[in-house]
Amino acid sequence: MSEKLKLYGFNNLTKSLSFNIYDICYAETQKDQKEYIAYIDEQYNSERLTTILTNLTDMIGAQVLNISQQDYEPQGASVTILIAEKTMVPVGNTQVAHLDKSHVTVHTYPEYHPETCVxxxxxxxxxxxxxxxTPLSTLDYLIGSFDSDVITMDYRVRGFTRSLNGNKLFMDHEIRSIQEYINQETLEHYNAVDINIFEANLFHTKMMLREIDLxxxxxxxxxxxxxxxxxLDIENRLKKEMIEIFSGKTV
Structure with missing residues (x-):
């Protein structure tokens, strides 16, 4: 957009959702592993990632201002979208909108491990x-858009806004856990753990698929x-990979 967006009723709360998704596969040979990486690289190229993010942007009620996308060699892709709130308020004969400093980004990292065939x-x-x-309403869509075996999420609210009487507000919505924003049917398929710091408005949830259909x-x-x-050997390798990612420890 060439013209600047005018701000109104400024809300200084910044809400950040970081979302790591891991999809794990067994490939018997190094040739199979390379073919899997090529397959994933094509399935989740920058064009498809852009579609996913633009759908997400529409779900949170924002408008796309700018899109930057890139595919990488030998594999991987990135997309960044600058977004603004769709809210348009009439003022006389003009329209004003606010929020021109929000963004959505996605990056992919396909890799394989010859020693484990994973x-x-x-x-x-x-x-x-x-x-x-708030981006929390998009969690089910994001989980469903990828084959999610292990998921780690961080949600943080920073800054403050003010009530009409001038009191500072450091949170403008209720939240006790990220899991509150995930469909119960989705949660039933995962083991989920929360690590939250309520005083800092910092919420962390990690999830691992309960059962493996080989x-x-x-x-x-x-x-x-x-x-x-x-x-049995393959199942153990897959579970080991998932547990290490979920726990953040080498076992």
Missing amino acids: ATFRVDIDVSTCGEI ENYLFNTSIEKLLSEKK
Whole structure:
């Protein structure tokens, strides 16, 4: 947009949602692993990521001001969208809007580990908004947009606004846990843990898929051709990868 947006009733609260998603797959050979990375790189290229983020922007009631997207070599992609609140208030014969300093970003990091035959696809999403817009309402959409095996989320509210009588307000909505904003049917599929610092308006939730359907994790491998011992070995490798990411520890 060439002209500046005028501000009204300024709300200085900045709300940031950082969202890391991990999709894990078993690929038997290094060739399979590279083919999986190429597949993921195509499935989640910058064009598709842009579609996901523009849908998210519409869900939180914002308008797109600018889009920057990039695919990388050998793999990966990034998209950044500058957004503003859609609210338009008539003032005489003119229209004014506010919030021209919010953004949504996404980055992908496909990688594989030859020693474990496990390939991991990570998506980092950051939504930063000002004022009344909150990104928490998009959580179910984001989880559903990717094959999410492990998820870590951080939500932080900074700054303050004022009530009509001049009192400072450091939060303009109620929240005890990020899980409150996730559909119960979605939560039933995950083990979820909260680590919150209420005094700092800082909320952290991590989630790991409860059950593994092995057939959904095999790339270029037929489950019918696997012996029971091999199936168990693959399941253990997948679970180990998930547990390490979920716990933040090497086991």
